[in-house]
Amino acid sequence: HLSPPFGVTLAWTDNLDGLWDPHTHTLTPEAGEIFRVLRPRVLRYPGPAHANSFHWREAIGSYVQRPSIPHPLRATRQTIDFGLIEFLTLCQEQHATPILTLNLYEEDLATIEKLVQFVHQQSLPQQPYWEIGDDPSRADPFESVPRLTPEAYAKRARAIIGTIRRVNPQATIGIALEPPLAERYDPATLKRWNWVVLQDLSSQHDYVFIRHTRLPATIARATPAQTTPSSIATQYLTGIAAEDWIAQDLDE
Numbered sequence: 001h002l003s004p005p006f007g008v009t010l011a012w013t014d015n016l017d018g019l020w021d022p023h024t025h026t027l028t029p030e031a032g033e034i035f036r037v038l039r040p041r042v043l044r045y046p047g048p049a050h051a052n053s054f055h056w057r058e059a060i061g062s063y064v065q066r067p068s069i070p071h072p073l074r075a076t077r078q079t080i081d082f083g084l085i086e087f088l089t090l091c092q093e094q095h096a097t098p099i100l101t102l103n104l105y106e107e108d109l110a111t112i113e114k115l116v117q118f119v120h121q122q123s124l125p126q127q128p129y130w131e132i133g134d135d136p137s138r139a140d141p142f143e144s145v146p147r148l149t150p151e152a153y154a155k156r157a158r159a160i161i162g163t164i165r166r167v168n169p170q171a172t173i174g175i176a177l178e179p180p181l182a183e184r185y186d187p188a189t190l191k192r193w194n195w196v197v198l199q200d201l202s203s204q205h206d207y208v209f210i211r212h213t214r215l216p217a218t219i220a221r222a223t224p225a226q227t228t229p230s231s232i233a234t235q236y237l238t239g240i241a242a243e244d245w246i247a248q249d250l251d252e
Helices: 029-038 049-053 084-094 109-120 150-167 187-201 214-220 229-240 242-251
Strands: 007-009 042-045 097-102 129-132 172-176 207-209
Touching: 042 084, 084 097, 084 109, 097 109, 109 150, 129 150, 150 172, 150 187, 172 187
Parallel strands: 007 042, 042 097, 097 129, 129 172, 172 207
Antiparallel strands: none
């Protein structure tokens, strides 16, 4: 059971959502001040659902050689200015542990192995956590990725874990569990997903992660009666309590 300290997810798109200056290749002064105040101890990249369209080879090398690629959420193209090296360098500067979320759908095992080798060769002061996918139980309406069954996710995750371990046997690897969000929470479905994934993967993983970033979207689509302060607080407390609910379910 790992309980990482406070951290921040950094999406590769839009120059880190405006926090990255593509001309100086550094954080903007405002972002630098935010990092100085918050002092995040873990940094996650290349984003939440954005990881499903991230190909690491497009995020290394000189800036002028990086290709123009489709934006995952809208009909535009851009280069990855805040790439893999920039992320790992920022982690070193911030004394933060990197968390790398793997593209679960579009990267084959050979490509993932080369990514792990590349990162392992960087002589980082802190080796990264590796996360297998992002929210794999749900098809993202903004991206052309499927909703996986727990069996399909476990099979794919097992192959990826084996690939990572061959390169770095001491790697810290996390798998996705299903959170109880108001928009899709069904106790039977939640319990089955988590049971199947944990049973199939047994002790191959080091920790589990639960994505809570759907909560703002859930509240944004809610009716006026559901957006009172007490209702919003209830939804956030539901998300925060997810770990306890899952543990209780698995103990029963």
